[in-house]
Amino acid sequence: MTTANRLGAIREKVEAGARLSFEDGLELEASQDLFALGTMANLVRERLSGNFGFYNVNTHINPTNVCVYTCDFCAFRADLGEERAYVMDQPQIEERAKQAHERGATELHIVGGLHHKLPFQYYVDVVKWIKAVAPEIHIKAYTAVEIEWFSKISRKPIETILAELIEAGLGSLPGGGAEIFHPEVRQKICGAKASTERWLAVHRAAHRLGLRSNATMLYGHIDEPRHRIDHLVRLRELQDETGGFQTFIPLAFHPDHSEMSEIPKPSGVMDLKVMAISRLMLDNFEHIKAYWVMLGLKTAQVALSFGADDLDGTVVHEKIYHEAGAETPQEVTVTEIRRLISEAGRIPIERDTLYHRVEREAGSWSSREHLSTPTLAAAVSST
Numbered sequence: 001m002t003t004a005n006r007l008g009a010i011r012e013k014v015e016a017g018a019r020l021s022f023e024d025g026l027e028l029e030a031s032q033d034l035f036a037l038g039t040m041a042n043l044v045r046e047r048l049s050g051n052f053g054f055y056n057v058n059t060h061i062n063p064t065n066v067c068v069y070t071c072d073f074c075a076f077r078a079d080l081g082e083e084r085a086y087v088m089d090q091p092q093i094e095e096r097a098k099q100a101h102e103r104g105a106t107e108l109h110i111v112g113g114l115h116h117k118l119p120f121q122y123y124v125d126v127v128k129w130i131k132a133v134a135p136e137i138h139i140k141a142y143t144a145v146e147i148e149w150f151s152k153i154s155r156k157p158i159e160t161i162l163a164e165l166i167e168a169g170l171g172s173l174p175g176g177g178a179e180i181f182h183p184e185v186r187q188k189i190c191g192a193k194a195s196t197e198r199w200l201a202v203h204r205a206a207h208r209l210g211l212r213s214n215a216t217m218l219y220g221h222i223d224e225p226r227h228r229i230d231h232l233v234r235l236r237e238l239q240d241e242t243g244g245f246q247t248f249i250p251l252a253f254h255p256d257h258s259e260m261s262e263i264p265k266p267s268g269v270m271d272l273k274v275m276a277i278s279r280l281m282l283d284n285f286e287h288i289k290a291y292w293v294m295l296g297l298k299t300a301q302v303a304l305s306f307g308a309d310d311l312d313g314t315v316v317h318e319k320i321y322h323e324a325g326a327e328t329p330q331e332v333t334v335t336e337i338r339r340l341i342s343e344a345g346r347i348p349i350e351r352d353t354l355y356h357r358v359e360r361e362a363g364s365w366s367s368r369e370h371l372s373t374p375t376l377a378a379a380v381s382s383t
């Protein structure tokens with residue numbers, strides 16, 4: 001079969017709603033027909049999210065940058081005792097939560113380093129401190145790598161760690177720490193930290209306890225097409241088992257100030273290709289996020305036509321990518337994010353972390369109906 005015929009066969013599968021194989025994924029990776037990939041991904045996006053483009057209002061807190069691990073891609077981490085090392089204390093965390101509340105944030109996204117000396121109780125307290133001053137804010141906190149670390153330092157099983165955090169007020173898990181699952185790459189870029197099996201085990205345990213979570217993939221460094229497709233297929237398999245993932249976020253590698261600073265940034269074509277292929281392979285994920293902080297606002301907006309249905313948040317105090325050279329602003333206004341979504345031809349909808357529609361009135365907000373595929377389908381047919 002010629003390349004065009006093979007892509008045609010994949011297109012027929014996509015139109016019929018059939019699952020793409022690992023080999024189909026490689027075929028998509030090999031294709032240089034960006035428009036064909038985008039058209040197929042857009043078809044799937046439209047089927048799942050209709051004419052809507054989502055965003056949320058959130059703030060990031062990175063409680064510490066001190067980390068026992070030295071992942072090659074990370075420009076955020078610091079050693080104990082280094083001048084730029086920090087740990088946020090209770091008043092600082094409370095202040096940040098109050099600010100977020102005053103600005104109308106519905107979510108706090110919390111991730112940080114794996115500090116050599118802080119006990120698990122500190123991380124539980126961070127959640128409690130926030131809940132005490134801003135009880136209605138959803139706490140999306142701690143990557144699977146951090147949960148695994150808490151299990152190690154406290155000698156408690158991951159189920160107990162998660163249960164204690166839920167008791168303190170944890171609402172969901174972010175998708176970080178996944179990087180690239182394939183051992184050939186994982187060994188090289190972050191061999192010391194939680195293995196692929198442990199990352200997946202944490203999300204499986206979280207889903208069993210009723211937590212929803214996200215998943216990511218860090219691309220554009222030493223990864224090859226087969227590594228990326230392997231990554232997506234592993235996520236798809238876990239999602240078949242649990243159904244607990246909400247959103248997939250492809251993360252474009254930012255090389256500056258990292259151990260891999262000689263590697264060029266992923267190109268615009270690669271960003272859009274990975275977005276489209278992610279949408280096509282992850283047929284059981286409802287949402288694909290174009291994380292504007294990493295992609296830049298312009299590429300993120302275009303990605304809304306390449307499979308993404310979500311631009312993430314208005315994001316304040318983001319450190320991980322900005323320390324790795326991201327030139328994006330620290331935050332965008334709601335007006336700007338809505339304009340970007342509208343201009344891309346979608347109806348902007350503010351969502352909360354668990355994809356309920358957010359309604360705002362007289363300075364306060366409330367979560368309304370869940371934006372599931374059936375409610376969206378009904379809304380699409382009435383617009």
Ligand code: V47
Nearest residue numbers: 073074174175176177214216218251252253254324
């Ligand atoms: O796991 C670290 C990545 C991740 C760099 O769940 C880098 O909604 C690029 O996962 N260049 C953490 N990437 C952030 C994350 C995330 C972001 C937005 C939304 C959600 C969500 C999750 O950031 C890390 C790692 O993969 N990362 N350093 C870098 N130099």
